[in-house]
Each structure stands twice: as C-alpha cells, then as structure tokens.
Amino acid sequence: MKDVLKVAMPKGRIYKQALKLFREAGIPIPGDFDDTRKLIIEQPEANMEFIMAKPVDVPTYVEYGVADIGIVGKDVLMEEDKDVYELLDLQIAKCRMSVIGLPDWKPTIHPRVATKYPNVASAYFRERGQQVEVIKLNGSIELAPLIGLADRIVDMVETGQTLRENGLVEMESIFGITSRLIANRVSYRMKNDSIQSLCDRLQETIAAKV
Ligand SMILES: Nc1ncnc2c1ncn2[C@@H]1O[C@H](COP(=O)(O)OP(=O)(O)OP(=O)(O)O)[C@@H](O)[C@H]1O
Ligand SMILES: O=P(O)(O)OC[C@H]1O[C@H](OP(=O)(O)OP(=O)(O)O)[C@H](O)[C@@H]1O
Numbered sequence: 001m002k003d004v005l006k007v008a009m010p011k012g013r014i015y016k017q018a019l020k021l022f023r024e025a026g027i028p029i030p031g032d033f034d035d036t037r038k039l040i041i042e043q044p045e046a047n048m049e050f051i052m053a054k055p056v057d058v059p060t061y062v063e064y065g066v067a068d069i070g071i072v073g074k075d076v077l078m079e080e081d082k083d084v085y086e087l088l089d090l091q092i093a094k095c096r097m098s099v100i101g102l103p104d105w106k107p108t109i110h111p112r113v114a115t116k117y118p119n120v121a122s123a124y125f126r127e128r129g130q131q132v133e134v135i136k137l138n139g140s141i142e143l144a145p146l147i148g149l150a151d152r153i154v155d156m157v158e159t160g161q162t163l164r165e166n167g168l169v170e171m172e173s174i175f176g177i178t179s180r181l182i183a184n185r186v187s188y189r190m191k192n193d194s195i196q197s198l199c200d201r202l203q204e205t206i207a208a209k210v
Contacts, residue, residue: 002047003191006066007048008057008069010054010070010073021090025198026201027046027048027198029043029046038052039051053070056076059072060080062082062084063082065184068195070181071179072180074178075177077180085182087180087199088202088203089178090206091179091209092178094177096156096176097154097155098171099154100142100154100163100168101151101153102146102168112134112151113154114136115137115155116139122134142155142162142168146166146168156177181199
C-alpha cells in the first residue's frame with residue numbers, strides 16, 4: 001500500500017473545476033464531495049486525502065509539507081513566491097491579471113494603485129520605471145478608482161462583467177492566469193511514483209481537451 005497523497009484543494013472558484021478535471025482523469029471522487037463543509041476529506045479509493053484550503057494559503061501548506069501537492073492559481077504563485085515545484089498547468093480557472101482604470105485616466109504626480117497583489121503590482125511598475133504607491137486591498141478592488149482611493153488597480157479580469165458594470169476599462173493585460181499543480185520538494189522525491197502517475201493522468205486528460 002502506497003502512502004496517502006495529501007492534496008491541498010482551494011475552496012471557491014477553482015474547486016469545482018479541479019474536481020471535474022480529477023474525475024475526468026479517472027480519479028474516484030464521489031458526488032457528495034461537492035457541497036461538503038468538511039475540511040479534511042479522506043478518499044481511500046483514490047489513496048488521497050483532500051485538505052480544503054483558502055486559495056491563497058495553498059502554497060503555504062505545500063511549502064511546509066503538510067500537503068504533498070496542491071492546486072493554486074498562477075496569480076497566487078507569483079504573489080506568494082513560495083519554495084515549491086510547479087508541476088503542471090491544469091488549464092482551468094482561466095483569467096488574466098490586468099491594469100485597470102477609468103476611461104478618462106490621466107497620469108498624476110503621485111499615482112496610487114490598489115490591488116490584492118502588491119508584490120506583482122510593485123514589480124510590474126518598477127520594471128517600467130514608474131513610481132507608484134501600491135495600496136493593498138482584500139476584495140472589491142474595482143471600488144478603488146470609483147471612490148478616489150487609487151487612480152488605477154491591478155486585478156483579475158475574466159468575463160469583463162465587473163469592469164463593464166462599473167464603467168472601468170482594461171488598460172493593459174499583464175499576464176494570463178490558469179491553475180497549477182504544485183508539489184512539496186521532499187514529497188516530490190519521497191512520493192514520486194504517486195505524484196508522477198497523477199501528473200501523467202491529468203496531463204493526458206488536459207491534452208485530450210486541446
Ligand atoms: N474572475 C476571477 N476572479 C478572480 N480569480 C479568478 C477568476 N477566475 C479564475 N480565478 C482564479 O481563481 C483563484 C481563486 O479565486 P477565488 O475567488 O475562489 O478565491 P479568492 O480570490 O482567494 O477569494 P476568497 O477571498 O473569497 O477566498 C484565483 O486565484 C485565480 O487564479
Ligand atoms: O471579469 P469578471 O468575470 O467580472 O471577473 C473579475 C472579477 O472577479 C474577481 O472578483 P471576486 O468575485 O473574486 O470578488 P472579490 O471582489 O472579493 O475579489 C476579480 O477580483 C474581479 O473583480
């Protein structure tokens with residue numbers, strides 16, 4: 001019997017898409033898994049244990065090895081800069097990180113940028129030689145330019161609905177985002193067979209969709 005693989009699963013947007021992908025790859029996950037409030041879910045048929053995590057915390061669980069592998073958005077990986085292996089692009093939860101503002105935006109002497117991603121935003125403006133004050137917010141980022149907290153934001157765009165409904169425009173798309181499979185460095189060596197076989201099954205399933 002192989003060691004159980006501990007998987008950090010993000011609650012929220014990625015969750016249902018990740019479950020669907022796992023099922024398509026033939027990993028046995030029962031239907032009642034979808035709406036549970038349990039935080040640790042043993043899945044003996046798959047030889048896995050799922051740890052239900054807040055998305056931003058997934059790389060932390062994996063870096064510390066309390067989860068062997070995890071699923072997380074590229075946005076979080078770039079912001080958090082954790083010491084983990086990035087194994088696979090799962091091609092789910094697609095969106096993009098963009099600079100956003102009001103349509104009549106003009107450069108100001110002390111520009112302020114609001115975002116959930118201060119490290120990503122700071123690096124972006126630094127690389128362009130632009131001095132900006134970055135203000136960290138935790139949600140409803142689009143409010144910032146509407147109420148005068150910041151003149152631009154760096155945030156996620158998926159359908160564009162939030163921008164349209166709030167009269168904002170996408171000024172530049174910085175990079176595309178999908179969810180990634182990540183692994184703890186030690187687990188990747190110690191549980192290589194299980195992790196590699198999961199990767200292969202997922203990879204085949206993803207390739208069949210393209
Ligand atoms: N429209 C979108 N807006 C934001 N993130 C999206 C979107 N579409 C896909 N994603 C991806 O889904 C991931 C998780 O987003 P989700 O909203 O579930 O969690 P969160 O932003 O951490 O929210 P919460 O604070 O509610 O836990 C993001 O990190 C990103 O990779
Ligand atoms: O282009 P769209 O399809 O409209 O999606 C983009 C929106 O979705 C996310 O917000 P979320 O719903 O996660 O809420 P938040 O304000 O709590 O971040 C993101 O921050 C945008 O506001």
